[in-house]
Amino acid sequence: MPDITLSAAVRQNLLTLQSTAQFMSGVQNKLATGMKVNSALDNPNSFFTASGLNSRASDLGNLLDDMGQSLQTIKAADKGIQTITKLVETAKAKANQALQTQSQFERKKFAEQYNDLLEQIEDVAKDSSYKGKNLLAGDGNDLTTIFNEDSTSKLTIEAVDYTDTALSQGLNLSDLAEGQGSATSFQLQGGKVTLSLTDGTSALNSSSTLSQSNSISATTTLQFVDNSGTAPAALSGTSITAGATVQDLVDGLNGVAGVRAEFDDNTGELTIYSDEDIYLNDTGATVGAVLTIDGDNAEVDAAAFTATSQLLSNSGSFAVGDTLTLTDGNGYELGSLEVDEETTVDDLENFINDFNGVTGKFDTSSGKLNITSDTDLGLTSSNSDFASSSFVADTDGVTISALSDSGFSTDTKVNRVLDRLNTALSNLRSQASEFGTNLSTVEIRQDYTKTMINTLQEGAGLLTLADTNEEGANLLALQTRQQLASTSLSFASQADQTVLSLF
Incomplete structure (x- = not known):
């Protein structure tokens, strides 16, 4: 194809249009991407500097x-400590309740409730994890x-261990002994004899010899x-002469x-x-001879009670x-029972069963009243002969020593x-404060990182973002330049076309 020769004016206008189109393309790219530096070709220094800054921002993100x-x-750990603190405060309330009563049974129940609270504390500590990490474990x-x-x-942040309350480096709160009761029994027995003391015509009185x-x-x-048929040591010194009075x-x-x-x-x-077999005889009589008074033997045949309906007053005790x-x-009085003419074994059994942690059961085959108690227990009487055996008084009454006492006994x-508990609360509050400080530190650093x-x-x-206002103005100016260049090119072309008028 033969070369086409353009006039200088046309060529200059074409170059201007090409340059303007190139500039417009660059401006349009900046406006489209919002970036004035899209690659290292645009500005190597700005591109690599911005890339380093963005990489660090990404790492921090x-x-x-x-x-x-x-x-x-x-x-999660802080919420756990708050809950554990409330449980420890509740446990402290239980201990204070125990101080307000002397009842060993009530204290035993408070000890059981205290242990239940310690178990809950351990459960809360175990449940305070987040994504497999537990600062309380x-x-x-x-x-x-x-x-x-x-x-x-x-x-x-170092973790603490509250999953076992007994750990000395943790809460140092051990489970309390809940106590184990015991049992005892005592014999209900006795018999009586009624003798008439007369002079043959009238009854004697207490002052009669x-x-x-x-x-x-x-x-x-x-x-x-x-x-x-003998007078054992327990009966020694009980001889009474005929010259003595009935009252003697x-x-x-x-x-x-x-x-x-x-x-x-x-x-x-x-x-x-009498609780035991006993009789009166004359010291000068044959051994085993029972004194007879007005035809009645002065003898008491004692036997074990065999029915709950038997009267307590028919016993020497x-x-x-x-x-x-x-x-x-603890000397805490559970209750008392006054014996009257109609008080029976059943009444005594019911009296014992009226109280928490105490059970009384009369065995009709042996005549024994069996007593079980969750705590130490004493059954005493104002009668010094209560629960006597073999003519020996039991001045202590009937006692039960529990196999083990509760931790609040x-x-x-x-x-x-x-x-x-007070030490544990102090440690919990200190640990909560430490976690709070750590929480604030992380939050502050989080805000700083943002x-x-x-x-x-x-x-x-x-370094890289385009100024859309500036680039918009540049585009408008380039569009204006492009229009002017097109017009100029048109004028240059028209000048070249004047030669046609010669033909």
Whole structure:
């Protein structure tokens, strides 16, 4: 194809249009991408500097996500400590409640509730994890939060272990002994005999001498003998001469443990109650010979009670007016029962069963009242002959020593627990404060990182982002230039076309 020759004016206008089109393309690209530096070709220095800034911003952005997860882990532990603190305060309230009562049974129940609270504390500690990390579960759960891209700035939070309340480096709160009760039994037995003391025509009174009786001679010396026909040590010194009064005989009988005598001045009747077999004889009589008074043997055949309907007052251990009292090991009185003419074994059994933690059951085959108690227990009587055996008084009554006492059984034990609870609360509050400080630190660094990322991105933008206002104005100017160049080209072409007018 032969060369086409353009005039200088046309060529200049074409060059201008090409240059303007190239500039417009660049401006349009900037407006389309919003970037004035899209590649290293645009501006190597700005491009690589901005790339470094954006890379660091991206690294910090990844760390920002980790910081957010660390915050949630700390918050989970903080919520756990708040809940544990409330549970420890509740446990302290239980200990204070125990101090407000002397009842060992109530204290035993408070100890059981205290142990339940410790179990809940351990459960809360175990449940305070977030994404497998638990700051309340001890070893292996330390939390490290990294704040910069080269890991030179970081915070390590050491985990504590509250999953076992007994740990000395944790809460140091051990489970309390809940106590284990025990049992005992005592014999309900007795018998009685009623004798008439008369002079043959009228009844004797308490001031009458025994020799006035038509059954007792002036030379008789009475002695109390057990069923073996002897006077054991427990009955020694109980001889009564015939010259003594009826009241002396009554007093002598009442001086024997487990034996009770009652004399009616109106009828002259002497009633003898005894827990053991006992009889009166003359010291000069044949061994085993029972004294006979007005045709009745002066002998009491005692036997174990066999029915709950039997009257307590038919035993030498009980008398009308006696007061039976139940107390626990702290001396706390559970209740009392006053014996009257109609008080039966069943009444005594029901009395014992009226109280929490105590059970009484009468065995009709053995005549024993079996008592079980969750705590130390004592059943005492105002009658010194209560629960006597073999003519020996049981001055301590019936006692039960529990196999083990509860951790709240005494004030000293309760106060010891309260001291530990106060220490645990102090430690919890200190640990909560430490976690709070760590939480604030991470939040502050998180905010700082957000600001730093923004600063880096802003700096990168200053190097690479286009000014849309400026580029818009440039595009408008280029469009104007393009229009003018097109017009100029048209004029140049028209000048070249004037030659056609010659043809």
